[in-house]
Amino acid sequence: MINLSDGGAYLLHGTEIIEDNADVQAILASKLGSVPSKEEAAKGTMAYSILEKHNTSGNMEQLQIKFDKLTSHDITFVGIIQTARASGLEKFPIPYVLTNCHNSLCAVGGTINEDDHMFGLTCAKKYGGVYVPPHQAVIHQFAREMLAGGGKMILGSDSHTRYGALGTMAMGEGGPELVKQLLNKTYDIKMPGVVAIYLTGEPMKGVGPQDVALAIIGKVFGNGYVKNKVMEFVGPGVSNLSADFRIGVDVMTTETTCLSSIWRTDDRIKEFYDIHGRSADFAELNPADVAYYDGVVYVNLSEIKPMIAMPFHPSNTYTIEELNANLMDILDDVEKRAKVSLDGQVDFTLKNKVIDGKLYVDQGIIAGCAGGGFENICAAADILRGKSIGDDEFTLSVYPASTPIYMEIARNGALADLMQTGAIVKTAFCGPCFGAGDTPANNAFSIRHSTRNFPNREGSKLQNGQIASVALMDARSIAATAANKGFLTAATDMDVEYKNPKYFFDKTIYENRVFDSHGVADPSVEIKFGPNIKDWPAMEPLPENLLLKVVSEIHDPVTTTDELIPSGETSSFRSNPIGLAEFTLSRKDPAYVGRAKEVKKAEEARVAGNCPAEAFPELKPVMDKIKESYKISRDTIAIGSTIFAVKPGDGSAREQAASCQKVLGGWANIANEYATKRYRSNLINWGMLPFIIKDGELPFANGDYIFVPGIVDAIRNKDDVIKAYVVGDSLKEFELTVGDLTDDERQIILDGCLINFYRNN
Template identity: 55%
Template sequence: MIQCFDKGVFLENGQLTETAPVPAARARENTMAWQILQAHNVSGDPERLQVRFDAMVSHDITYVGIIQQARASGMKEFPLPYALTNCHNSLCAVGGTINEDDHMFGLSAAKKYGGIYVPANQSVIHSYAREELAGCGKMILGSDSHTRYGALGTMAVGEGGPELAKQLLKNTWDVPMPKVVLVYLTGTPKKGVGPHDVAIALVKATFETGFVNNCVLEFCGPGIRDLPIDYRNGIDVMTTETTCLSSIWETDQVTEGFFRTHGRPEDYKPLHPGEVAWYDKYITIELDKVGPMIALPFHPSNAYTIKEFLANAEEILKGVEADARRRFPKANPHLTDKIHDGGVWADQGVIAGCAGGLFDNIAEAADILRGKFTGSGAFSFDVYPTSVPVSLELMKLGATADLLESGAIIKPSFCGPCFGAGDVPANNGLSLRHTTRNFPNREGSKPGEGQFAGVCLMDARSIAATAANGGRITPATDLDYTPVHHEYHFDDTVYKNRVYYGFGKADPSVELQMGPNITDWPKMYALSENLLVELAAVIHDPVTTTDELIPSGETSSYRSNPLRLAEFTLSRRVPEYVDRSKAVARQETARREGTLSEHLRQVLSQVGDADRLAESTQFGSCVFANKPGDGSAREQAASCQKVLGGFANICYQFATKRYRSNCINWGILPFTLDEGTPFDYESGDCVFVPHIRQAVEQGREDIPAKVICRDGSVHDLLLHIKGLTADEKEIILDGCLMNYYAARNKE
């Protein structure tokens, strides 16, 4: 079905071969990824990219902070098309207007700086980017990890907010030329097998080993030909879950049809690898052998075929329960209760967002449910079309009526079910979702308070089949139905009437509309000569997600208020973290004011003269995790640590480039350890890093440190900071990206 080959391969005239008449070094320049990246590279060095993007997108959890950073650093207008969508904080806070204050800030910023403002519930971020911004050969940067438009010939990257602020300040996205991995598609999917099935199978094959980590996936092969554009988009958006950097697909008449339908035929051009192209690795996908898939909690890679899951449901669900008890001691999971009456029963089905809410997914779900009923039991079925134009077309062809008659509820364009702000299941509920993630707490439950729910990812087709059986989990391939192909017609009338198109029309006289929950960043300090950090959280899970570092869901209301939001840091994984970090920060404040706490004096005395060291040693908190930063691009996973006085992460490996960049941009030192180095230290132990400022200035990558344990023992520890660019060094030395820009604006 899917095979991964950890070796280079040539693609010669569309065929895989291990030998070719062109050297690999030259043939690598014939990949689509190379051609697009180099066309946007302004460094002059093809191996050290400095990229300027064609457009940017942000949603209402991130754009306030990005604009605040950029304007504090001297921005006067948006230098490129920048769309501000309102699809995450679309629900007003109960009893107040906190979220709507963010929206009014966004509209005023679009007018002041020349941006594009998409009002709430008009479109989810990635749908709008596909419909209005993507183009063959273009590059788009987004402050959301699922910024992926490769199926439309657009290389797109999801990053933390500071990277977007850099673009607004006419600076560049800096990265080494990534490896390019060929994804070679053959065959045609079976009826009932949808894009999420292919995507989940791909994530299962690649995630755990990190096979494509920080690589570009390049999709080629004869299997593309018969895939509709929504099918391609549905696979492509999930490539984020493989931890790849970006993606790009061959384009054809199907791609051309998309741009023609959306009134932008000029944005199409054929994209193919050169006659002979070379790839660092390759993956083969036989589409005809992919079956309906289900991804069990707590990751899209924890996947099985639905048939395999149903045959082994008790064993598999017991494993999920055991994992849940380990993660959430206060929770009492009972998912094996879902096995009864000859099947496994779900409580909820949801089709939503940039992956699920696509026109073809919903239209085929309607074909499956036409004339059937979801039942009057506990099972509920909610459908969120990805944009108002998609909703309009579904209404016109009658799919919306068919779904409503079946018992489904049609909801507005909103990303909530994907990050825990909508359709939160009941305690011990089992939810089936065609959304992008099923990380811990991603559905919005609060296991720290004893409430637990599980989310399984499935394709819209099998979710509809399950709904047709009243909640009994059913692969769509088991149902006899006739999918009807519907030609999509894009009507942009509502966009013309509701979207504010301000690019190129900046009006400096417009005042930013600031709500009481929109606040500036607290003062941050430059890196001192030495660094002492106290471990405020020690996490030995294989991977720590950004959702665990800063939870989504109800915390979203405070995304524009750094101090309020920081109170939620690690709240669902290490609830003690915030109080521990605050205690450290109070001691650092006192040190700056000339008073040395007894605790700090005692720790410093273990490595030298405490009074002398106190003059040149910053004291902050630190997070240790084996592999932190998988998942969302949200910069708050790092900035909240910094707001609380965090100065370092220590890990064996960063899960994603974007989280490591977030740490650097917020002045958090990205320390790594050699694999195999034991780290059996506990919260409250401290790590002293002498001469850290000098080490960063000189680009030293091996950094000796001392661990001072609470029992008074001292141990040597070798830390690393690898591959910092010149700008990244300066950002860390200055304390954060905002300080970096502020210092240069004074020069």
């Protein structure tokens, strides 16, 4: 079904893989008459050509990328624009689209969600952007319909910014990276590796894009096979997939922790652009006749079966057939995972969902950028036509990804077919994907064609004794389960006639409702600020020395951004940095905020010129011990907090996972590794040190103090190893590193944050 190469490989003429082994030169010589070097052949990838076109550094090893377009939604655009305004923003220099698909319900906090929307609209007018009102489209569907273009690059402040199937290399990053683009700066990275996703065969009837995506994620997430690399989809199997199918696979590449994705394009993608009235934006993309890849993921589409990702990660995958055949054993494994993921805070089991040997689920959701596509919804309607979802606990909700899709399923009858079954069809909204809509009942089990199933991602609250859980599935198998009134069923087990109706795109609703400045700014417009919208608090530059108190210690194999700053209704407070910070780690370590605030009192006293130990008395013996070996004054030592996590940052691009820690006085994270580039970048952009400590070496514990002398010199001098000390009865030395940093990243850390960096430059 899915296999991985042991090393790199050459792709010849887009069809033949030659793995890099002892015989490779002889094979290449016989087929090509010459042997191209790996370095030269690597330039034959589609990724290389697109990156080269957008690179401004003149050095393809150290890229400085300028993107063609930017996208944000209403959880992220307020903070981004506020940061850019504080850094000198005068006009959006490239098209910037502000969608409103996350805080759409306006159900929490009074006026604050709609206040953010009005902020976005007035900023689009003032700075020359595009504003998409609530319920019109989820961010990624609007980008597919209206923004993507062959050979282009888009940067979005949402982790699922993926339009590779349409020939657009797109990346999801934290807000500060968009700020850089708004200020005509660049996105600076080393040339990423490129991995071929080599598709053969054709999906069997009833298998959908989520099935293919989950099969890939299950194979590559745990071993980091594509981490921070570009996934390049090639091979003859690509031509056997519709545009919608490719899009459904592509959006889920985020869950592999890859950097981006790109697909070869053909007549089916040309048809997509034609349908959307943008034929000129199509470009045929193919790798060169000889291309070298850093690895190959072999995907035989014909062998993919309906899949399910069990709680609590998209990589916890099984075929539905395998789950049903080994039900109790797999549910036992899920319980063991729950003890780790939930820290034993609540009792969790799915075994009580087994009725007469079958797994019963309480809720089905088909939604968002992954599930809400036209073909997914029409296939679900075909499966459910003439049936009933029943009148018991099981419910089914469907969220078309855009109003044009909604209009088309109304016109072709799929909407009526779904509603007649008892399903509820709602407007375009990302809420079910991050816990702000359709939160299940306590102890309920939901199956969703959405992007993530992290702990509490569906909206339950451990701190209130609540637990629900989500499994990821394709829309087709969700519909099959609904047709069986909640008993888990693979779509391949049903005999269905799929109508496969043609899609007709009507952009009239966008022309009537979307504000498009066409790039013309109007400086006379006054920005509307609701009372919840606050400026970023002042942040200090990094002093010569650093004293850190460890205020949280997390030993889970992976820590998600949802655990660092919870999603769900808390997202409504993301325009208020101080207000939102109150929720930091609230579902993982509820005591974190209080501990961090206590340490922050000392730093606030120091900055004000007062004695830190008077503000926080437990510091006195710590400072006394340090002064036995180091001559320091309060002006030369910053006092802050840090957390340790094994592998933090999987999941969302939201910058608040880092900025909330900084607002509470955080100066660093310490980790064995960082799950994603984007989370590490968020730390850096908020002036936090991305410390790394070797796996198995942990000389400190929660509550300990760590002294890092000469940190400014270490960062400025690009020291490979940074000496630190655990402060106790003595100073116990250990070593930290920060990994590769660009010169600008070093200066951002020294200045204290990206805002300070731009103010100083």
